[in-house]
Amino acid sequence: MTLTELNSNMIEKFKEYELVLGDGNENSKIFLIGEAPGAKEVQLKKPFVGKAGENLNEFLKVLNLDRNDLYISNTVKFRPTKLSPKTGKPINRPPTAKEVKEFTDFLYEEISIVKPQIIVTLGNTPLKAVLGDKTARVGELHGKLLEIKILNNLYKLFPLYHPAAIIYNQKLKDVYQEDLKKLSVELK
Numbered sequence: 358m359t360l361t362e363l364n365s366n367m368i369e370k371f372k373e374y375e376l377v378l379g380d381g382n383e384n385s386k387i388f389l390i391g392e393a394p395g396a397k398e399v400q401l402k403k404p405f406v407g408k409a410g411e412n413l414n415e416f417l418k419v420l421n422l423d424r425n426d427l428y429i430s431n432t433v434k435f436r437p438t439k440l441s442p443k444t445g446k447p448i449n450r451p452p453t454a455k456e457v458k459e460f461t462d463f464l465y466e467e468i469s470i471v472k473p474q475i476i477v478t479l480g481n482t483p484l485k486a487v488l489g490d491k492t493a494r495v496g497e498l499h500g501k502l503l504e505i506k507i508l509n510n511l512y513k514l515f516p517l518y519h520p521a522a523i524i525y526n527q528k529l530k531d532v533y534q535e536d537l538k539k540l541s542v543e544l545k
Contacts, residue, residue: 379430412520480519
């Protein structure tokens, strides 16, 4: 199967959603996985272009990488929302376990098509999805190189906090920087 075929299958299955599909170098050594797209990502039909995308650019700078060096996707391919009690407008919410489950097989297939040397998960949702472990926590596993099996292929996994976590918790910035240094060593 190709990414084009996989994306067509997802679009067909999830007709009711505005999907934001994976983007980037299909021959990349690095596969970056976020949680789900936000409003800006839906608008531009591209992952990590909103506020988290700004932090991603810092991430790339530290690793001396260009966005074209990566393949970037999300665990859930649509924007999960709820209505804001203050404004009545849609705001982001974490995807439900059911939503994650609906997209996990597609994510696994996407990974197996790209065949990266290393998978970098950003936050708890993608970490739990690729490990198949609902109890996994990025706080316990961040900055550690793990080995996982997806569709009978072995991959290196490097969990990181989600770049948006730094926006809400400045104390994580130093931890995140240290983890990026460790990842930089792994990429060499």
